[in-house]
Amino acid sequence: MHRTGVLLALLSAVLFGASTPLAKLLLGAVDPWMMAGLLYLGAGLGLGLMKAGHRLAGQPASEAPLQRADLPWLALVILAGGVLGPLLLMLGLSRTDAASASLLLNLESLATLAIAWVAFHENVDRRLLVGAGAILAGALVLSWQGGGQWGWGAPLIAGACLCWGIDNNLTRKLSAADPVQIALLKGVVAGSVNLGLALASGAPLPAPALLAAVLAVGFLGYGVSLVLFVLGLRHLGAARTGAYFALAPFVGALLAVGLLGEPLTVRLLLAGGLMAIGLWLHLTEQHEHEHDHLPLAHAHRHRHDAHHQHAHGPDDAPGEPHSHWHVHTPLRHRHPHYPDLHHRHRHDGAAAEADEPPAHPHG
Known part of the structure; x- marks a missing residue:
């Protein structure tokens, strides 16, 4: 990526x-x-x-509006x-x-x-x-x-x-x-x-x-x-x-x-x-270290990679890549990364996500 x-x-x-x-x-x-x-x-x-x-x-549209x-x-x-x-x-x-x-x-x-x-x-x-x-x-x-x-x-x-x-x-x-x-x-x-x-x-x-x-x-x-x-x-x-x-x-x-x-x-x-x-x-x-992902919910175009392991509902779009509302469960791992949608965490020793999980658009 x-x-x-x-x-x-x-x-x-x-x-x-x-x-x-x-x-x-x-x-x-x-x-x-x-x-x-x-x-x-x-x-x-x-x-x-x-x-x-x-x-x-x-x-078909594969991006979130x-x-x-x-x-x-x-x-x-x-x-x-x-x-x-x-x-x-x-x-x-x-x-x-x-x-x-x-x-x-x-x-x-x-x-x-x-x-x-x-x-x-x-x-x-x-x-x-x-x-x-x-x-x-x-x-x-x-x-x-x-x-x-x-x-x-x-x-x-x-x-x-x-x-x-x-x-x-x-x-x-x-x-x-x-x-x-x-x-x-x-x-x-x-x-x-x-x-x-x-x-x-x-x-x-x-x-x-x-x-x-x-x-x-x-x-x-x-x-x-x-x-x-x-x-x-x-x-x-x-x-x-x-x-x-x-x-x-x-x-x-x-x-x-x-x-x-x-x-x-x-x-x-x-x-x-x-x-x-x-x-x-x-x-x-180069940027790589062990980091935590806190629970996060949002909608965007994605494939089912290491950061997107979630279940689908009957109304979610089939095929990949696709876009739908999904939830990220807590995860801790190490790999090269940059501040993308899923890696906006602090670097002060507490590897927690800096951004608050967004509210559901229909909520």
């Missing part, structure tokens, strides 16, 4: 990383606020068509990650070259890790902290413009990363639910808000061909990427999924140099080297 989570997070990173230089390429003809709205609207519309296609094909208790968290996710994050990124991208902007997006993994550690008490070891320090050092190198000057582009992109760090940690609370439903709602609502605000400010809609290009970038770089990221959160937790997602800026920087012909400067190489060290430290982390 760890390898699955890593692969999902890395694929998410590749898609999002490619979207940054492509958005930079399109920004010359599209207003930044308009771009922010259209990217997320493309994500929502594309995922909506995909979900409708699955239903028409008669494919969002519950009423999830809606406040979803609203905060949409505000932070869907409305404010992309707007700040587009404003920063319009003031920064695409290669530097792509590498600065490493700050998202740093913000995600810091919030997961401080606010949500995920276990973060020395290796992750040293890697985070290397990433921060690289970001500072990119932000410095010489002569004692700091440009506005870097702080705006850093603000976007902070918004997405908040978003990633709040999305962790929703990661048991259907990731396509989460990304679809986020895309449609956030995209509509920014699109409406852009139109109200006088920004024109782009020509049809350009509009289609922006929507396509949004579908892959924000929609499909977000679905993969939510699945990664389910397996790895917020801090580590964010760490693997640090691959995204390198993908964007390489494409910016190759696709847009931007110069390969000493500053870019130095920052990239520092950030590569940080990413390597994150990717090579």
